[in-house]
Structures are given as structure tokens and as C-alpha cells.
Amino acid sequence: MSKKISAESIKELRSKTGAGMMDCKKALEATEGKVDLAIENLRKKGLASANKKSSRIATEGIIESYIHAGSRLGVMVELNCETDFVARQSEFHKLAKNIAMQLAACQFVQYIAVDEVPEEFIVKEIEIEMAKEDLLKKPINVKKQIVEGRIQKRLKEISLMSQSFIKNPEISIEDLVKQHIALLGENIKVRRFQRFILGEGLEKKSYDFTQEVSNMIYNK
Template sequence: MSKKISAENIKELRSKTGAGMMDCKKALEATEGQIDLAIENLRKKGLASAHKKSSRIATEGVIESYIHAGSRLGVMVELNCETDFVARQLEFHDLAKNIAMQLAACQFVQYISIDQIPKEFILKEIEIEMEKDDILKKPENVRKNIVEGRIQKRLKEMTLMNQSFIKNPEICVEDLVKQHIALLGENIKVRRFQRFILGEGLEKKSYDFTQEVSNMIYNK
């Protein structure tokens, strides 16, 4: 006899995955109520459906902002979807807000994905790594393998989609976006972002109180 799936089980699975109610129910039925297996199945399904939708044009969406406490750091991000209907959904706005917060937390991130990083930059990084003292005396093939590993790590550190999601480190931002593609049924793309740090790029004036007092005394 198959295990009866309760509304509480479905609600729990939905809160953990963001998948639709019927998808959660079917996943639980297929796994006889085992939450962990149902999550795994939904993620696999979401990744498959997201891959199919990834080439579809997404020109609707929202521009979301996040201002960190103290108002010294802010982020604006453009998140695109296919229709205005999805752009108005709460889940889509929550995703945009979470991505903006992620960008505020990950200040080394400069690109959305690795394929946006200029080839010239990558080649220069490879050149620098190949000449580092700690691997200089190693065989050529060993050096290349070490450098490849270091470069991949560096590129992932610089890209949004490869970051561990700050609210759930078990998934990366790319997984988060794909979960929402499965949930909302449309292609979703992070198009661009801008980070603002108060005073960045400005030459800050240094204040020398002793010198000011000295000037006041001798200029009387």
C-alpha cells in the first residue's frame, strides 16, 4: 500500500524547493513520501526543464535594488523573464531581491557567468600562475594541471552564478535560478548588475588637526 501524502508533507516540500503544489504531490507519491528523494527528483526535473527553456528570449522582468544597513553599500540588478505575468509574481520578485542581496554580500563578484569574462584576462591569469615560484620547478604537465585548477577556482569566485546561495549554501545561485525557471515555467536570466560603494573611487581628504592648529598660531 502506498503511503498517504498529507497536505503538510506537500507544504514542507514546496517550502524547501519552491516547486508547484502538484509537482510536489507527484514527487512525494513517486518516492512514497520520502522528502529527501522527492527533493532530489524535483531538482533533476527542474534542471532538465530549465535547460530546455534557457534559449528562449526573456525581455520582461524587473530592476531590483538592495541597500545594506547603514546605506554605504547598494546594488541594482536587472532580472529578465519572458512575460509581464511572471514579472509580477511574488516568487520572481523574491528571486530578484535575493540576487541583489547576494551581490551585496559577494563583493569580489564582477561577472554573471564565466563565459562573460574576457579571454585576455584569463590568458593573463594563466601566464601569471604558470610563473609562480611554488610550481616553477614542477614538470610541465603537473604545472598545467595545478594552474587549471587555480584558474577555475578564481573564475568561479568572480562569477555570480557559481556562488553558494547565502540563504542555502547547499545550492549555488545558478541552481536557485533554475529552480525558479521550473517553478514559474519561463526562462529567467540575470542580465546585468551594478554595485555602489559609498566613496568608491574618490580621493579622501586627510584631516591633520595638529597642522591646522599650528597654522592658526603662526599665521596670526
């Protein structure tokens, strides 16, 4: 005899995953009411359905912005979906805002995904790593393995989709996007972003306070 699933358990699972009521009920029935296992099952199903949708064209969406406290740092991000209907959904807007905040927090991120990093950047990083002193005396095969590991780590550091989500480090930004693909039923893509840092690129004039005081005295 299967365990009776309470409405409270279904509501709890739905609030944690965003999945439909019937999907939550089935997931809880399959795991005998164990919420953690049900979440895992729904996530697996969600990610699988998200992967199927990832090749579909996404040309609708929104441009979201985030200005950090103090107004010295700002981010704009374009998040695409398939229809204007999804583009108007609060969950989609929340996702865009969270991604913009993530980009503000991770200022070393330069690209959306690892596969978008230019080949010339990778070649240059390999040259730098191969020339490091701690590898000079190592056998070439060992050296190449170490460099490969360092390069992969470096590529993930500069790629948005590889970052741990600042509000839930247990998932990556890629996982977060896929969860919303499963939730909203459409392909979702981060197309581009721009980060603005106040005064970046400007030559800042530096003042010699002592010299300024001297000039004031002797020029009277």
C-alpha cells in the same frame, strides 16, 4: 499497497520546493512519503525543465535594487523573464532581491557567468600564475595542471552564477535561478548589474591633525 500521503506532507513539500500540489503528491508517492527524497526528485525534474527553457528569449523583467545598512553600499540588478505576467510575481521579485543582496555580499564578483569572462583577463591570470615562485621548479606538465586548477577556481570566484547562495549554501545562484525557472515556467536571466560603493574612485583628502593644530596656533 502504496503508502497514503497526508495533506500535511504535501503542503510541507510544496512550501519547501514551490512545486505544484499534484507534482508534490506524485513525488511523495514515488518515494513512499520520504520528503528529502521527494525534494531531490523534484529538483532533478525542475532543473531538467529549466535547462530546456534556458535558450528562450527573455526581454521582460525588472530592475531591482538593494541598499546595505548604513547606505554606503548599493546594488542594482536587471533580471529578465519572458512575460510581464511573471515579472509581476512575488517569487520573481524575491529572486531579484536575493540576487541583489548576493552581489552586495560578494564584492569580488565581476561577471555574471564564467563564460562571460573576457579572454584577455584569463590570459593575464595565466601569466600571473605561471610566474609564481611556488611553481618555478615544477615540471611544465605539472605546472600547467596546477595553473589550470587555480584559474578555474579564480573564474568561479568572480562569477555570480558560481557563488553559493548566501541564504542556502547548499545550492549555487545558478541552481537558485533554475529552481525559479521551473517554478515560474519561463526562462530567467540575470542580464547585468552595477555595484555602487560610497566614495569609490574619489581622491580622499587626508588631514594631518598635528599640522592643522600648529597652523592654527602660529597663524593667530
